[in-house]
Amino acid sequence: MSFIEASSKKKKKKGMGAARFFRKVQSCCTFTLNVSPVVLLSLILAWAFWAYHFRLCLYLIGNQAILQGCLYMIFFEPLFGLTVWSFYKASRTSPGNTIDTAKQGESEELDIEEGYQDNHDSEYVQLLPSHLPARNDANHLSETDDQSNSEQGTSSSPAILSLDDNNAPIRLASSSSLSITVKRDGAKRYCQKCKMDKCDRSHHCRSCKRCILKMDHHCPWINNCVGFYNYKFFYLFIVYGSWFCIYVFSTTLPLTIRIMKQPMGIFEIDFNWLFLCFVSVVFGLFLIPFSLFHTRQLCKNRTTIEFYEKANYRLGSRQKRMGSRRQMIDIMRSRYFNPWELGTRTNVEQVLGKSTMTWFLPIGIPSGNGHTFPLNDHAYDTLAIDEVDDVY
Incomplete structure:
Protein backbone atom coordinates (compact mmCIF):
# COMPACT_ATOMS: atom_id res chain seq x y z
CA MET A 1 0.00 0.00 0.00
CA SER A 2 2.81 2.37 0.79
CA PHE A 3 4.32 1.84 -2.67
CA ILE A 4 0.96 2.54 -4.35
CA GLU A 5 0.43 5.63 -2.25
CA ALA A 6 3.92 6.91 -3.06
CA SER A 7 3.40 6.36 -6.79
CA SER A 8 0.01 8.13 -6.69
CA LYS A 9 1.58 11.11 -4.92
CA LYS A 10 4.30 11.29 -7.57
CA LYS A 11 1.67 11.28 -10.31
CA LYS A 12 -0.25 14.05 -8.56
CA LYS A 13 2.91 16.13 -8.25
CA LYS A 14 3.71 15.60 -11.93
CA GLY A 15 0.15 16.58 -12.85
CA MET A 16 0.32 19.70 -10.71
CA GLY A 17 3.71 20.57 -12.19
CA ALA A 18 2.36 20.19 -15.73
CA ALA A 19 -0.67 22.33 -14.88
CA ARG A 20 1.58 25.07 -13.50
CA PHE A 21 3.73 24.93 -16.62
CA PHE A 22 0.73 25.28 -18.96
CA ARG A 23 -0.64 28.14 -16.84
CA LYS A 24 2.69 29.93 -17.13
CA VAL A 25 2.76 29.38 -20.90
CA GLN A 26 -0.81 30.65 -21.15
CA SER A 27 -0.05 33.74 -19.07
CA CYS A 28 3.05 34.47 -21.17
CA CYS A 29 1.08 34.16 -24.41
CA THR A 30 -1.69 36.38 -23.04
CA PHE A 31 0.83 38.98 -21.88
CA THR A 32 2.53 38.96 -25.29
CA LEU A 33 -0.77 39.43 -27.10
CA ASN A 34 -1.79 42.24 -24.77
CA VAL A 35 1.42 44.25 -25.03
CA SER A 36 2.00 43.71 -28.76
CA PRO A 37 -0.32 46.59 -29.85
CA VAL A 38 1.45 48.93 -27.41
CA VAL A 39 4.87 47.87 -28.68
CA LEU A 40 3.74 48.21 -32.30
CA LEU A 41 2.36 51.70 -31.74
CA SER A 42 5.52 52.74 -29.87
CA LEU A 43 7.70 51.50 -32.76
CA ILE A 44 5.55 53.35 -35.30
CA LEU A 45 5.85 56.60 -33.33
CA ALA A 46 9.61 56.19 -32.99
CA TRP A 47 9.98 55.48 -36.71
CA ALA A 48 7.73 58.45 -37.62
CA PHE A 49 9.96 60.74 -35.54
CA TRP A 50 13.10 59.48 -37.30
CA ALA A 51 11.64 59.48 -40.81
CA TYR A 52 10.14 62.94 -40.54
CA HIS A 53 13.27 64.58 -39.14
CA PHE A 54 16.08 62.74 -40.88
CA ARG A 55 14.47 61.79 -44.20
CA LEU A 56 12.01 64.61 -44.90
CA CYS A 57 13.17 67.75 -43.09
CA LEU A 58 16.88 67.18 -43.70
CA TYR A 59 16.11 66.62 -47.40
CA LEU A 60 14.39 70.02 -47.54
CA ILE A 61 17.25 71.73 -45.70
CA GLY A 62 19.80 70.09 -48.01
CA ASN A 63 17.88 71.31 -51.08
CA GLN A 64 17.91 75.01 -50.20
CA ALA A 65 14.47 74.91 -48.47
CA ILE A 66 16.00 75.67 -45.08
CA LEU A 67 13.14 77.78 -43.73
CA GLN A 68 10.52 75.22 -44.78
CA GLY A 69 12.45 72.33 -43.23
CA CYS A 70 13.02 74.21 -39.96
CA LEU A 71 9.36 75.26 -39.70
CA TYR A 72 8.25 71.67 -40.33
CA MET A 73 10.41 70.48 -37.43
CA ILE A 74 9.33 73.32 -35.10
CA PHE A 75 5.60 72.54 -35.49
CA PHE A 76 6.22 68.79 -35.44
CA GLU A 77 7.84 68.74 -32.00
CA PRO A 78 4.91 69.87 -29.78
CA LEU A 79 2.38 67.68 -31.58
CA PHE A 80 4.61 64.63 -31.31
CA GLY A 81 5.52 65.36 -27.69
CA LEU A 82 1.93 65.84 -26.55
CA THR A 83 0.81 62.70 -28.40
CA VAL A 84 3.51 60.54 -26.80
CA TRP A 85 2.97 62.12 -23.37
CA SER A 86 -0.79 61.50 -23.49
CA PHE A 87 -0.25 57.97 -24.78
CA TYR A 88 2.12 57.19 -21.90
CA LYS A 89 -0.22 58.64 -19.27
CA ALA A 90 -3.27 56.83 -20.67
CA SER A 91 -1.49 53.47 -20.70
CA ARG A 92 0.25 53.81 -17.34
CA THR A 93 -2.53 55.43 -15.27
CA SER A 94 -4.98 53.12 -13.52
CA PRO A 95 -8.59 53.95 -14.42
CA GLY A 96 -9.63 53.15 -10.85
CA ASN A 97 -11.48 50.06 -9.64
CA PHE A 228 -12.49 57.59 -14.33
CA TYR A 229 -8.83 58.48 -13.70
CA ASN A 230 -7.36 58.14 -17.21
CA TYR A 231 -10.20 59.19 -19.52
CA LYS A 232 -8.72 62.69 -19.88
CA PHE A 233 -5.36 61.26 -20.94
CA PHE A 234 -6.99 58.91 -23.44
CA TYR A 235 -9.11 61.71 -24.89
CA LEU A 236 -6.09 63.97 -25.32
CA PHE A 237 -4.17 61.10 -26.90
CA ILE A 238 -6.73 60.51 -29.66
CA VAL A 239 -7.17 64.27 -30.23
CA TYR A 240 -3.45 64.97 -30.50
CA GLY A 241 -3.01 61.77 -32.50
CA SER A 242 -5.59 63.01 -35.00
CA TRP A 243 -3.85 66.37 -35.39
CA PHE A 244 -0.51 64.59 -35.66
CA CYS A 245 -1.77 62.42 -38.55
CA ILE A 246 -3.27 65.43 -40.32
CA TYR A 247 -0.06 67.42 -39.95
CA VAL A 248 2.25 64.64 -41.16
CA PHE A 249 0.04 63.85 -44.15
CA SER A 250 -0.45 67.50 -45.20
CA THR A 251 3.30 68.25 -45.05
CA THR A 252 4.58 65.03 -46.60
CA LEU A 253 2.14 64.55 -49.49
CA PRO A 254 2.90 67.78 -51.46
CA LEU A 255 6.65 67.09 -51.53
CA THR A 256 6.03 63.46 -52.52
CA ILE A 257 3.77 64.49 -55.42
CA ARG A 258 6.24 67.15 -56.59
CA ILE A 259 9.13 64.68 -56.72
CA MET A 260 7.06 62.03 -58.49
CA LYS A 261 6.04 64.49 -61.22
CA GLN A 262 9.66 64.98 -62.19
CA PRO A 263 11.23 62.80 -64.92
CA MET A 264 12.38 59.53 -63.37
CA GLY A 265 11.05 60.85 -60.07
CA ILE A 266 9.91 57.42 -59.01
CA PHE A 267 13.56 56.45 -58.61
CA GLU A 268 14.36 59.56 -56.54
CA ILE A 269 11.45 59.26 -54.17
CA ASP A 270 12.19 58.28 -50.59
CA PHE A 271 9.91 55.40 -49.65
CA ASN A 272 9.86 56.66 -46.04
CA TRP A 273 7.74 59.55 -47.34
CA LEU A 274 5.28 57.12 -48.89
CA PHE A 275 5.06 55.15 -45.67
CA LEU A 276 4.52 58.37 -43.69
CA CYS A 277 1.60 59.24 -45.95
CA PHE A 278 0.18 55.73 -45.77
CA VAL A 279 0.45 55.37 -41.98
CA SER A 280 -0.96 58.85 -41.32
CA VAL A 281 -3.95 58.11 -43.57
CA VAL A 282 -4.66 54.71 -42.00
CA PHE A 283 -4.47 55.95 -38.41
CA GLY A 284 -6.18 59.23 -39.25
CA LEU A 285 -9.21 57.44 -40.70
CA PHE A 286 -9.71 55.78 -37.32
CA LEU A 287 -8.58 58.53 -34.94
CA ILE A 288 -10.42 61.51 -36.43
CA PRO A 289 -13.96 60.03 -36.24
CA PHE A 290 -13.10 58.49 -32.87
CA SER A 291 -11.96 61.83 -31.45
CA LEU A 292 -15.11 63.56 -32.79
CA PHE A 293 -17.26 60.88 -31.17
CA HIS A 294 -15.52 61.22 -27.81
CA THR A 295 -15.69 65.02 -27.99
CA ARG A 296 -19.45 64.75 -28.22
CA GLN A 297 -19.55 62.24 -25.34
CA LEU A 298 -17.33 64.54 -23.27
CA CYS A 299 -19.70 67.47 -23.83
CA LYS A 300 -22.67 65.25 -22.90
CA ASN A 301 -20.93 63.73 -19.84
CA ARG A 302 -21.60 60.25 -21.19
Whole structure:
Protein backbone atom coordinates (compact mmCIF):
# COMPACT_ATOMS: atom_id res chain seq x y z
CA MET A 1 0.00 0.00 0.00
CA SER A 2 2.81 2.37 0.79
CA PHE A 3 4.32 1.84 -2.67
CA ILE A 4 0.96 2.54 -4.35
CA GLU A 5 0.43 5.63 -2.25
CA ALA A 6 3.92 6.91 -3.06
CA SER A 7 3.40 6.36 -6.79
CA SER A 8 0.01 8.13 -6.69
CA LYS A 9 1.58 11.11 -4.92
CA LYS A 10 4.30 11.29 -7.57
CA LYS A 11 1.67 11.28 -10.31
CA LYS A 12 -0.25 14.05 -8.56
CA LYS A 13 2.91 16.13 -8.25
CA LYS A 14 3.71 15.60 -11.93
CA GLY A 15 0.15 16.58 -12.85
CA MET A 16 0.32 19.70 -10.71
CA GLY A 17 3.71 20.57 -12.19
CA ALA A 18 2.36 20.19 -15.73
CA ALA A 19 -0.67 22.33 -14.88
CA ARG A 20 1.58 25.07 -13.50
CA PHE A 21 3.73 24.93 -16.62
CA PHE A 22 0.73 25.28 -18.96
CA ARG A 23 -0.64 28.14 -16.84
CA LYS A 24 2.69 29.93 -17.13
CA VAL A 25 2.76 29.38 -20.90
CA GLN A 26 -0.81 30.65 -21.15
CA SER A 27 -0.05 33.74 -19.07
CA CYS A 28 3.05 34.47 -21.17
CA CYS A 29 1.08 34.16 -24.41
CA THR A 30 -1.69 36.38 -23.04
CA PHE A 31 0.83 38.98 -21.88
CA THR A 32 2.53 38.96 -25.29
CA LEU A 33 -0.77 39.43 -27.10
CA ASN A 34 -1.79 42.24 -24.77
CA VAL A 35 1.42 44.25 -25.03
CA SER A 36 2.00 43.71 -28.76
CA PRO A 37 -0.32 46.59 -29.85
CA VAL A 38 1.45 48.93 -27.41
CA VAL A 39 4.87 47.87 -28.68
CA LEU A 40 3.74 48.21 -32.30
CA LEU A 41 2.36 51.70 -31.74
CA SER A 42 5.52 52.74 -29.87
CA LEU A 43 7.70 51.50 -32.76
CA ILE A 44 5.55 53.35 -35.30
CA LEU A 45 5.85 56.60 -33.33
CA ALA A 46 9.61 56.19 -32.99
CA TRP A 47 9.98 55.48 -36.71
CA ALA A 48 7.73 58.45 -37.62
CA PHE A 49 9.96 60.74 -35.54
CA TRP A 50 13.10 59.48 -37.30
CA ALA A 51 11.64 59.48 -40.81
CA TYR A 52 10.14 62.94 -40.54
CA HIS A 53 13.27 64.58 -39.14
CA PHE A 54 16.08 62.74 -40.88
CA ARG A 55 14.47 61.79 -44.20
CA LEU A 56 12.01 64.61 -44.90
CA CYS A 57 13.17 67.75 -43.09
CA LEU A 58 16.88 67.18 -43.70
CA TYR A 59 16.11 66.62 -47.40
CA LEU A 60 14.39 70.02 -47.54
CA ILE A 61 17.25 71.73 -45.70
CA GLY A 62 19.80 70.09 -48.01
CA ASN A 63 17.88 71.31 -51.08
CA GLN A 64 17.91 75.01 -50.20
CA ALA A 65 14.47 74.91 -48.47
CA ILE A 66 16.00 75.67 -45.08
CA LEU A 67 13.14 77.78 -43.73
CA GLN A 68 10.52 75.22 -44.78
CA GLY A 69 12.45 72.33 -43.23
CA CYS A 70 13.02 74.21 -39.96
CA LEU A 71 9.36 75.26 -39.70
CA TYR A 72 8.25 71.67 -40.33
CA MET A 73 10.41 70.48 -37.43
CA ILE A 74 9.33 73.32 -35.10
CA PHE A 75 5.60 72.54 -35.49
CA PHE A 76 6.22 68.79 -35.44
CA GLU A 77 7.84 68.74 -32.00
CA PRO A 78 4.91 69.87 -29.78
CA LEU A 79 2.38 67.68 -31.58
CA PHE A 80 4.61 64.63 -31.31
CA GLY A 81 5.52 65.36 -27.69
CA LEU A 82 1.93 65.84 -26.55
CA THR A 83 0.81 62.70 -28.40
CA VAL A 84 3.51 60.54 -26.80
CA TRP A 85 2.97 62.12 -23.37
CA SER A 86 -0.79 61.50 -23.49
CA PHE A 87 -0.25 57.97 -24.78
CA TYR A 88 2.12 57.19 -21.90
CA LYS A 89 -0.22 58.64 -19.27
CA ALA A 90 -3.27 56.83 -20.67
CA SER A 91 -1.49 53.47 -20.70
CA ARG A 92 0.25 53.81 -17.34
CA THR A 93 -2.53 55.43 -15.27
CA SER A 94 -4.98 53.12 -13.52
CA PRO A 95 -8.59 53.95 -14.42
CA GLY A 96 -9.63 53.15 -10.85
CA ASN A 97 -11.48 50.06 -9.64
CA THR A 98 -13.71 49.14 -6.74
CA ILE A 99 -11.39 46.47 -5.31
CA ASP A 100 -8.36 48.74 -4.89
CA THR A 101 -10.55 51.51 -3.51
CA ALA A 102 -12.05 49.18 -0.94
CA LYS A 103 -8.59 47.98 0.10
CA GLN A 104 -7.36 51.53 0.54
CA GLY A 105 -10.37 52.41 2.64
CA GLU A 106 -11.48 55.22 0.36
CA SER A 107 -15.15 54.22 0.14
CA GLU A 108 -16.27 56.47 3.01
CA GLU A 109 -19.51 58.43 2.96
CA LEU A 110 -19.37 61.93 1.49
CA ASP A 111 -20.07 65.00 3.59
CA ILE A 112 -22.17 66.89 1.08
CA GLU A 113 -22.00 70.28 2.81
CA GLU A 114 -18.22 70.25 2.58
CA GLY A 115 -17.88 68.74 -0.92
CA TYR A 116 -16.27 65.71 -2.52
CA GLN A 117 -13.61 63.76 -0.67
CA ASP A 118 -10.39 63.82 -2.66
CA ASN A 119 -8.89 60.34 -3.14
CA HIS A 120 -5.29 61.49 -2.84
CA ASP A 121 -5.06 63.88 0.09
CA SER A 122 -8.36 62.98 1.86
CA GLU A 123 -9.23 66.66 2.25
CA TYR A 124 -12.69 68.02 1.65
CA VAL A 125 -12.90 70.34 -1.33
CA GLN A 126 -15.71 72.85 -1.67
CA LEU A 127 -17.38 72.43 -5.05
CA LEU A 128 -19.26 75.73 -5.20
CA PRO A 129 -17.64 77.54 -8.16
CA SER A 130 -16.44 81.11 -7.91
CA HIS A 131 -18.82 82.34 -10.61
CA LEU A 132 -21.95 81.83 -8.47
CA PRO A 133 -23.97 85.03 -7.86
CA ALA A 134 -23.52 86.74 -4.54
CA ARG A 135 -27.01 85.83 -3.34
CA ASN A 136 -26.12 82.13 -3.38
CA ASP A 137 -24.66 82.17 0.10
CA ALA A 138 -25.09 79.48 2.73
CA ASN A 139 -28.51 80.78 3.86
CA HIS A 140 -29.84 80.86 0.32
CA LEU A 141 -28.59 77.34 -0.34
CA SER A 142 -30.19 76.14 2.86
CA GLU A 143 -33.51 77.72 1.87
CA THR A 144 -33.30 76.13 -1.58
CA ASP A 145 -32.62 72.72 -0.02
CA ASP A 146 -35.57 73.08 2.36
CA GLN A 147 -37.86 74.08 -0.48
CA SER A 148 -36.79 71.15 -2.67
CA ASN A 149 -37.20 68.73 0.24
CA SER A 150 -40.69 69.99 1.02
CA GLU A 151 -41.71 69.64 -2.63
CA GLN A 152 -40.42 66.08 -2.94
CA GLY A 153 -41.24 64.89 0.52
CA THR A 154 -37.86 63.37 1.22
CA SER A 155 -36.46 62.97 4.68
CA SER A 156 -32.80 63.44 3.72
CA SER A 157 -31.63 66.74 2.27
CA PRO A 158 -29.28 66.42 -0.69
CA ALA A 159 -27.10 69.44 -1.15
CA ILE A 160 -26.82 71.77 -4.11
CA LEU A 161 -23.22 71.55 -5.22
CA SER A 162 -23.17 73.98 -8.12
CA LEU A 163 -25.16 75.40 -11.00
CA ASP A 164 -25.02 74.00 -14.51
CA ASP A 165 -24.79 76.05 -17.71
CA ASN A 166 -28.53 76.81 -17.56
CA ASN A 167 -28.33 77.96 -13.91
CA ALA A 168 -30.11 74.79 -12.79
CA PRO A 169 -28.89 73.32 -9.48
CA ILE A 170 -26.64 70.28 -9.55
CA ARG A 171 -27.47 67.85 -6.75
CA LEU A 172 -25.90 64.78 -5.23
CA ALA A 173 -27.53 61.95 -3.33
CA SER A 174 -27.05 62.19 0.43
CA SER A 175 -25.39 58.78 0.68
CA SER A 176 -22.52 57.53 -1.45
CA SER A 177 -23.80 53.98 -1.06
CA LEU A 178 -27.16 54.87 -2.62
CA SER A 179 -27.08 54.23 -6.38
CA ILE A 180 -29.67 55.35 -8.87
CA THR A 181 -28.74 52.67 -11.42
CA VAL A 182 -30.15 49.26 -10.53
CA LYS A 183 -30.96 45.90 -12.07
CA ARG A 184 -34.14 45.32 -14.03
CA ASP A 185 -35.95 44.13 -10.91
CA GLY A 186 -34.84 47.17 -8.92
CA ALA A 187 -32.21 45.35 -6.87
CA LYS A 188 -28.69 46.67 -6.32
CA ARG A 189 -26.12 46.02 -9.01
CA TYR A 190 -23.72 43.38 -7.75
CA CYS A 191 -20.61 41.92 -9.37
CA GLN A 192 -20.43 38.16 -8.93
CA LYS A 193 -16.73 38.07 -9.89
CA CYS A 194 -15.50 40.92 -7.67
CA LYS A 195 -18.00 40.00 -4.92
CA MET A 196 -18.82 43.67 -4.41
CA ASP A 197 -21.67 46.08 -5.07
CA LYS A 198 -21.33 48.11 -8.25
CA CYS A 199 -21.45 51.87 -7.89
CA ASP A 200 -23.02 54.12 -10.50
CA ARG A 201 -21.36 54.05 -13.94
CA SER A 202 -18.99 51.21 -13.02
CA HIS A 203 -18.75 48.00 -15.06
CA HIS A 204 -16.75 44.79 -14.90
CA CYS A 205 -13.97 44.46 -17.48
CA ARG A 206 -13.22 40.92 -18.61
CA SER A 207 -9.70 41.83 -19.68
CA CYS A 208 -8.74 43.68 -16.49
CA LYS A 209 -10.85 41.36 -14.29
CA ARG A 210 -11.96 44.34 -12.21
CA CYS A 211 -14.98 46.59 -11.86
CA ILE A 212 -13.74 49.83 -13.43
CA LEU A 213 -14.95 53.19 -12.13
CA LYS A 214 -16.89 55.14 -14.79
CA MET A 215 -15.79 52.61 -17.38
CA ASP A 216 -15.77 53.81 -20.98
CA HIS A 217 -14.22 50.83 -22.77
CA HIS A 218 -11.13 48.62 -22.81
CA CYS A 219 -8.55 49.84 -25.31
CA PRO A 220 -6.04 47.25 -26.62
CA TRP A 221 -3.81 50.00 -28.06
CA ILE A 222 -2.94 51.18 -24.55
CA ASN A 223 -3.43 47.75 -22.92
CA ASN A 224 -5.59 49.41 -20.31
CA CYS A 225 -9.17 50.23 -19.49
CA VAL A 226 -10.39 53.76 -20.09
CA GLY A 227 -12.14 54.89 -16.94
CA PHE A 228 -12.49 57.59 -14.33
CA TYR A 229 -8.83 58.48 -13.70
CA ASN A 230 -7.36 58.14 -17.21
CA TYR A 231 -10.20 59.19 -19.52
CA LYS A 232 -8.72 62.69 -19.88
CA PHE A 233 -5.36 61.26 -20.94
CA PHE A 234 -6.99 58.91 -23.44
CA TYR A 235 -9.11 61.71 -24.89
CA LEU A 236 -6.09 63.97 -25.32
CA PHE A 237 -4.17 61.10 -26.90
CA ILE A 238 -6.73 60.51 -29.66
CA VAL A 239 -7.17 64.27 -30.23
CA TYR A 240 -3.45 64.97 -30.50
CA GLY A 241 -3.01 61.77 -32.50
CA SER A 242 -5.59 63.01 -35.00
CA TRP A 243 -3.85 66.37 -35.39
CA PHE A 244 -0.51 64.59 -35.66
CA CYS A 245 -1.77 62.42 -38.55
CA ILE A 246 -3.27 65.43 -40.32
CA TYR A 247 -0.06 67.42 -39.95
CA VAL A 248 2.25 64.64 -41.16
CA PHE A 249 0.04 63.85 -44.15
CA SER A 250 -0.45 67.50 -45.20
CA THR A 251 3.30 68.25 -45.05
CA THR A 252 4.58 65.03 -46.60
CA LEU A 253 2.14 64.55 -49.49
CA PRO A 254 2.90 67.78 -51.46
CA LEU A 255 6.65 67.09 -51.53
CA THR A 256 6.03 63.46 -52.52
CA ILE A 257 3.77 64.49 -55.42
CA ARG A 258 6.24 67.15 -56.59
CA ILE A 259 9.13 64.68 -56.72
CA MET A 260 7.06 62.03 -58.49
CA LYS A 261 6.04 64.49 -61.22
CA GLN A 262 9.66 64.98 -62.19
CA PRO A 263 11.23 62.80 -64.92
CA MET A 264 12.38 59.53 -63.37
CA GLY A 265 11.05 60.85 -60.07
CA ILE A 266 9.91 57.42 -59.01
CA PHE A 267 13.56 56.45 -58.61
CA GLU A 268 14.36 59.56 -56.54
CA ILE A 269 11.45 59.26 -54.17
CA ASP A 270 12.19 58.28 -50.59
CA PHE A 271 9.91 55.40 -49.65
CA ASN A 272 9.86 56.66 -46.04
CA TRP A 273 7.74 59.55 -47.34
CA LEU A 274 5.28 57.12 -48.89
CA PHE A 275 5.06 55.15 -45.67
CA LEU A 276 4.52 58.37 -43.69
CA CYS A 277 1.60 59.24 -45.95
CA PHE A 278 0.18 55.73 -45.77
CA VAL A 279 0.45 55.37 -41.98
CA SER A 280 -0.96 58.85 -41.32
CA VAL A 281 -3.95 58.11 -43.57
CA VAL A 282 -4.66 54.71 -42.00
CA PHE A 283 -4.47 55.95 -38.41
CA GLY A 284 -6.18 59.23 -39.25
CA LEU A 285 -9.21 57.44 -40.70
CA PHE A 286 -9.71 55.78 -37.32
CA LEU A 287 -8.58 58.53 -34.94
CA ILE A 288 -10.42 61.51 -36.43
CA PRO A 289 -13.96 60.03 -36.24
CA PHE A 290 -13.10 58.49 -32.87
CA SER A 291 -11.96 61.83 -31.45
CA LEU A 292 -15.11 63.56 -32.79
CA PHE A 293 -17.26 60.88 -31.17
CA HIS A 294 -15.52 61.22 -27.81
CA THR A 295 -15.69 65.02 -27.99
CA ARG A 296 -19.45 64.75 -28.22
CA GLN A 297 -19.55 62.24 -25.34
CA LEU A 298 -17.33 64.54 -23.27
CA CYS A 299 -19.70 67.47 -23.83
CA LYS A 300 -22.67 65.25 -22.90
CA ASN A 301 -20.93 63.73 -19.84
CA ARG A 302 -21.60 60.25 -21.19
CA THR A 303 -19.41 57.16 -21.59
CA THR A 304 -19.31 54.85 -24.59
CA ILE A 305 -21.08 52.12 -22.62
CA GLU A 306 -23.82 54.55 -21.60
CA PHE A 307 -24.19 55.63 -25.24
CA TYR A 308 -24.74 52.10 -26.57
CA GLU A 309 -26.42 50.29 -23.66
CA LYS A 310 -29.65 50.89 -21.81
CA ALA A 311 -29.51 51.54 -18.08
CA ASN A 312 -32.07 50.91 -15.36
CA TYR A 313 -32.93 53.83 -13.10
CA ARG A 314 -35.20 53.55 -10.11
CA LEU A 315 -38.10 55.98 -9.88
CA GLY A 316 -39.03 56.36 -6.23
CA SER A 317 -38.19 53.79 -3.62
CA ARG A 318 -36.50 50.61 -4.72
CA GLN A 319 -39.04 48.56 -2.78
CA LYS A 320 -42.27 48.99 -0.89
CA ARG A 321 -42.81 46.78 2.08
CA MET A 322 -46.37 45.46 2.02
CA GLY A 323 -46.62 43.78 5.42
CA SER A 324 -44.22 40.84 5.22
CA ARG A 325 -43.84 41.16 1.44
CA ARG A 326 -41.65 43.47 -0.58
CA GLN A 327 -42.79 44.69 -3.96
CA MET A 328 -40.50 46.21 -6.61
CA ILE A 329 -41.83 49.39 -8.19
CA ASP A 330 -41.12 51.95 -10.90
CA ILE A 331 -37.95 51.17 -12.83
CA MET A 332 -37.03 53.24 -15.88
CA ARG A 333 -35.08 51.43 -18.60
CA SER A 334 -33.67 53.90 -21.08
CA ARG A 335 -30.62 54.55 -23.22
CA TYR A 336 -31.44 58.21 -23.77
CA PHE A 337 -31.98 59.41 -20.22
CA ASN A 338 -28.75 61.00 -18.99
CA PRO A 339 -28.87 62.09 -15.34
CA TRP A 340 -25.20 63.11 -15.37
CA GLU A 341 -25.47 65.90 -17.96
CA LEU A 342 -24.73 69.18 -16.20
CA GLY A 343 -24.26 71.55 -19.11
CA THR A 344 -21.44 71.58 -21.64
CA ARG A 345 -18.87 73.57 -19.65
CA THR A 346 -19.54 71.73 -16.39
CA ASN A 347 -19.40 68.40 -18.22
CA VAL A 348 -15.99 69.28 -19.65
CA GLU A 349 -14.74 70.45 -16.25
CA GLN A 350 -15.76 67.10 -14.73
CA VAL A 351 -13.10 65.42 -16.90
CA LEU A 352 -10.52 68.02 -17.96
CA GLY A 353 -10.48 69.99 -14.71
CA LYS A 354 -11.55 73.41 -13.52
CA SER A 355 -8.56 75.34 -14.89
CA THR A 356 -8.70 75.99 -18.63
CA MET A 357 -4.90 76.35 -18.59
CA THR A 358 -4.52 72.60 -17.99
CA TRP A 359 -7.38 71.33 -20.14
CA PHE A 360 -5.08 70.33 -22.97
CA LEU A 361 -2.20 69.04 -20.86
CA PRO A 362 -2.16 65.39 -19.70
CA ILE A 363 -1.89 66.29 -16.02
CA GLY A 364 -4.23 66.46 -13.03
CA ILE A 365 -7.10 64.34 -11.76
CA PRO A 366 -10.84 64.56 -12.46
CA SER A 367 -13.40 66.03 -10.08
CA GLY A 368 -14.99 63.69 -7.56
CA ASN A 369 -14.12 60.22 -6.38
CA GLY A 370 -15.53 57.97 -9.12
CA HIS A 371 -18.23 56.46 -6.90
CA THR A 372 -20.91 59.15 -6.72
CA PHE A 373 -21.67 61.74 -9.37
CA PRO A 374 -23.74 64.93 -9.28
CA LEU A 375 -27.18 64.87 -10.89
CA ASN A 376 -28.80 67.60 -12.90
CA ASP A 377 -32.01 69.16 -11.60
CA HIS A 378 -34.24 67.34 -14.08
CA ALA A 379 -32.76 63.97 -13.14
CA TYR A 380 -33.07 64.73 -9.45
CA ASP A 381 -36.74 65.63 -9.85
CA THR A 382 -37.37 62.52 -11.99
CA LEU A 383 -35.41 60.00 -9.94
CA ALA A 384 -36.31 59.77 -6.26
CA ILE A 385 -33.44 58.99 -3.92
CA ASP A 386 -35.39 58.14 -0.80
CA GLU A 387 -34.91 54.93 1.12
CA VAL A 388 -37.30 51.96 1.29
CA ASP A 389 -40.84 53.02 2.22
CA ASP A 390 -42.80 51.02 4.75
CA VAL A 391 -46.43 50.62 3.76
CA TYR A 392 -48.66 48.60 6.06
